[in-house]
Amino acid sequence: NTGVTQTPKFRILKIGQSMTLQCTQDMNHNYMYWYRQDPGMGLKLIYYSVGAGITDKGEVPNGYNVSRSTTEDFPLRLELAAPSQTSVYFCASSKGQGYLEFFGPGTRLTVL
Amino acid sequence: AQKITQTQPGMFVQEKEAVTLDCTYDTSDQSYGLFWYKQPSSGEMIFLIYQGSYDEQNATEGRYSLNFQKARKSANLVISASQLGDSAMYFCAMREKDSSYKLIFGSGTRLLVRP
Numbered sequence: 328n329t330g331v332t333q334t335p336k337f338r339i340l341k342i343g344q345s346m347t348l349q350c351t352q353d354m355n356h357n358y359m360y361w362y363r364q365d366p367g368m369g370l371k372l373i374y375y376s377v378g379a380g381i382t383d384k385g386e387v388p389n390g391y392n393v394s395r396s397t398t399e400d401f402p403l404r405l406e407l408a409a410p411s412q413t414s415v416y417f418c419a420s421s422k423g424q425g426y427l428e429f430f431g432p433g434t435r436l437t438v439l
Numbered sequence: 440a441q442k443i444t445q446t447q448p449g450m451f452v453q454e455k456e457a458v459t460l461d462c463t464y465d466t467s468d469q470s471y472g473l474f475w476y477k478q479p480s481s482g483e484m485i486f487l488i489y490q491g492s493y494d495e496q497n498a499t500e501g502r503y504s505l506n507f508q509k510a511r512k513s514a515n516l517v518i519s520a521s522q523l524g525d526s527a528m529y530f531c532a533m534r535e536k537d538s539s540y541k542l543i544f545g546s547g548t549r550l551l552v553r554p
Binding site (some may be wrong): 358362368370375377383385415417421427428435 | 482
């Protein structure tokens, strides 16, 4: 198992551009999460999924969309990038209650 | 209301000494889990230790131990014999018993170990 992988590692976007952050896990975890981490802060939940085809909003979903067509993949879409979306984005997965949450290495996004 | 509170934005500790990082939490659930993660300057999230709300013993993992005081709703991380490599951000997090099993994070404590 390679765990949780994220691509790209770094990206600079211009205001109004769109992009998709990719996240893949090979541990057959049902639960997957997208968090953002602003400088000097903890992680905040953007969206989560409890299984293929099922997604729901977290604490800070505005400006983002997700899909979960397979157990392995959970991409995060930014449609109209704004400077407020400059952050580090972490994808994570777990088996659920009582199980450890595994984090990807993160994607550092800057919107100029 | 803050669910996880870490009141120490930054701390210093001398190498080889012990240090306690504070964490208090707020929940009405009886079943929940408490986690500590380390985030070095490279940015990855490294799991350190876990405490379940029904665990009677404080969790320990090597040099890390969790001082769990349920009545006070605190879950402090104790690092013994600090090493230079312990310099990092430390996050306390809680998982409540809801359908998402998501983690709720505190704002973190930056620990700097002095040689």
